[in-house]
Amino acid sequence: MSGSLKKAREPWFAVRRELSPQRSSVLTIVSFALPLLIWAAVSYLPFLWHPDVQLQLSANRADVSTVYVAGDRVSKSYFPEFQEAVRSQNEDLKKQLSSDDPLAGASESSVRRANKKVLRHLVPLLIQNKWIKDDQATDDEAIYHAWGELASSSRRLKSPSLSEENLAIVEDNWKAMSAIAPNYVSDNFVSTPLLSLIPQGKTSNPDYLPAPDQVLAAGVKVFSIPADGDRPSMVQRIGHSLQIVFGGFCLAALVGVPIGVVCGTYPFFSRLVEPFTDFFRYMPAPTFSTLLVAIFLANDAPKIALVFVGTFFQLVLVTANTTRRLDMPLLEAAQTLGASQRQLLTRVVVPGILPNLYDDLRILLGWAWTWLVIAELVGVKSGLTEFIETQGRFRNFDMVFPIIILIGLIGFFTDQILSLIKGLVFPYTEDGTKAASHPILKAVLFIPRLVLRLLTNRSASGTT
């Protein structure tokens, strides 16, 4: 009998049916995990996208003026063509070497110079394999030694490794080099042309989509750069950006909320103020940037002014609407209880709209954030945006991503915190009852509540 009473499984998809708390939390986690997973998949699974080849080892092409260095990306279709061109260049060179005129009319010194370049093409691989240090990129003696070791097979490059083809070229070249001198001597350097190494590379995404680990590493690096001279540290930059967003927003709220409330309360002011405000908000704030610089001159003033212009007009209209949405019966009830016109405004309208106004301001703070980047480009570039701009120009997109994500996180967490504490500010709303039992808030508020209870107890016992 009890078997037939099995509880029906709740469906995952039902129109407007609330999910259980567990399911909600799972979905919240998935909502963040999913984009991360897609990003990681596209970054680490080469068959998904990877339209480019990132060079681990480059070479000079005599017939093309463009120079690629290790680390550069070339398209997948160009890469084989590049390799082929260098190979045929080597074939020509071999023919030339076995001919009567191995130098083909070039001076010995110019051939030496070209040979030293060939030698150094191995440098990025050597550095990555930790054979030489970062600052030894022009240490020809060490590089020469490495060539010798490679040719004699006493050591092997592991990651990235050297292709068989290139190993053969190294050996060929080393024969010519070691015939002149076993160690590097600047004046006594091989003067017959050396074969060029063939380009090597691995497939990769374009530089504008760095992999998660690269972004993470860059993020750590970005935050550990100390301030120096007129280059602020990242923490100082964040502080500066926050100052502009909150400065502009608070000013707009300080001026805009009273105007909005008055407009929502008195049709006289609504008619007088709102039509023009409505028109003004359609003028995009960035178009005022040059004007604002002319008015407020340099530094932060025009930036804050831009955030102000971008938020203020919207804020007045939203506040006015929220004020108008206040239940009319509340105002009527207050009147039958003897409230005067002034009391209606101060004792009913203002307290009545506060919870909704709080939500409005939260949304408008989000708006203010969107103006940040444009504001920081006004006048002298500053803050986080200046960093993004500079790094972006050098195509250091792995440095740009941490900052973009950071701005998102600051905005997101500000909003989350504001929504969490709404219940504390307004204990009489639905959020208030929720907040009272919220585990995080309970934990955070434990100490202050305890202190408050002790204080009230003492004053109570003091009076009796």
Next chain:
Amino acid sequence: MTPPTDILDYRTQSPEVSARFSKLKERPVVLSVKNLTKIFPSQNGDVTALNSIDFEVYRREFMCVIGPSGCGKSTLIRILAGLESETSGAVLLDGNPVAGPGPDRGMVFQSYTLFPWLTVKQNVLFGPKMAGQKGATVESEARQWIEMVGLSKFENSYPHQLSGGMKQRVAIARALANRPRILLMDEPFGALDAQTRCQMQSYLLKIWKNLDITILFITHDLDEATYLSDRILVLKANPGEVDEIIEVPVPRPRTVDQFVSPEFIATKHRIDELIHPKNKGGDDELHFPRMTKEGDDVE
């Protein structure tokens, strides 16, 4: 509803009942409505919501206003409260014309109008505070009002923590805390379930009995009107006019048992006759296709 044929017409009153009503009419008039007309102008012609309404309410009387939907009950009470202005006519409170809303006329609305940001006690204190009264005596008085409606335990609760019936009790306490001359109530129990409504009616009668208060109460519930009222003002629609003022012969104090007494039924029948005059025809008037099979009836 067909009345039992042997029931007495409520108008053939016993000597005790007539004596009661002549005594009522000797009391001073608290509210008098004179030739009150309200016209709402609108694009497709003016709407006459109320047409020359005349009536008086005596001190400590409980009067109900009943009538078909749209006959202007709410409009009438809103004019009395001062929330709407009359087109012509006059409203006198203790002989003085009223202009605009004021604390001398308390009002309880059908919708919940407690201030959500104030606790129960603060809500009750709202009126006195607007009048600039504060201090310990005002506070203890507020507590008394709350106790009277049986909500002492909830004086520090916020409205969203209360049930519908509790909210309306607070609204009554809040209106009474202003010591109004008359309490105006517009279907205050309309949103409550039948049981709670019944409880609230008994509550209200108790409060009314113990206070020097006159009540004008709007309802569309025949039982409610008969149970509560001394007299019932029946309005008719299009335009809203006074149809009849019924003097309820049911003796006080009222109990729920009286719901089946002949006077009670006779009064209800009379109101029903007035506000649903067409329904007398019975089943013949229904033009509704049969949707069930012959022989499938329950009887």
